[in-house]
Amino acid sequence: MKQLFNLLAIVLLIACGQEEPQHDFTLKGHVKGLKKGTVYLQRQQDTMMVTLDSLEIQGEPNFELHYDLEEPEVLFLRLDKNDNDEGTVAVFANTGVTEVNTTLKNFNYDAVVKGSKQQEVLEEYLVMMSKFNDRNLEIIQESLEASKANDTTVSFEENYNKLLRRKYLYTINFAVNNKDSEVAPYLAISEIPDTSVKFLEEIYDALTDDIKNSKYGVQLKDLIALRKEN
Secondary structure (H helix, E strand, O other), rough: OOOHHHHHHHHHHHHHHHOOOOOEEEEEEEEEOOOOOOOEEEEEEEEEEEEEOOOOOEEOEEEEEOOOOOOOOEEEEEOOOOOOOOOEHHHHHHHEEEEEEOOOOOOOOOEEOOOOOOHHHHHHHHHHHHHHHHHHHHHHHHHHHHOOOOOOOHHHHHHHHHHHHHHHHHHHHHHOOOOOOOOOHHHHHOOOOOOHHHHHHHHHHHHHHHHHHHHHHHHHHHOOOOOOOO
């Protein structure tokens, strides 16, 4: 009986050791139409992309990727379709589960991301950026039509610069209004790093202490210091 008890104890220990590991961050994805390829979960480190997890797809469009996340940060889902065609979707990751649903045909543009509260803030910003991009296309079209008609009253450069200023001002205001989110310093360093130092400082000064001490808060502080040196 004692030997049987010891044997059962060993079996239980082995079973416990084979349990699924727990991860801080899980990315669940579905790519409609995907039959073969490789998905990568990556993060940017300096100027390089570092792979955190990957999975080869063989006929199943659903997948899971994992990463032990230290703090909220932007990660990238990259798809390699084995045909020299790739796509990348940015995800503002936080602990828990984030879901990405998209299609093989339009991997980037059809992507719908649901997950962290930071992702919700980022999505709000991206909706407005899509409107700015649409207006940019309109300006290009207007400029081409004016050129064909020899209409010199339409200035592409002037209209583009006005749109760019509006985009920068919107980004600054959006960051200040979301001072308690890691998205605020992220937008400052990724979208408008070349704006006036005064505006970068305005964003940084508005941040809560927790966000100032976050990954992107520290990077924004370093960017301001570097810009002042130069």
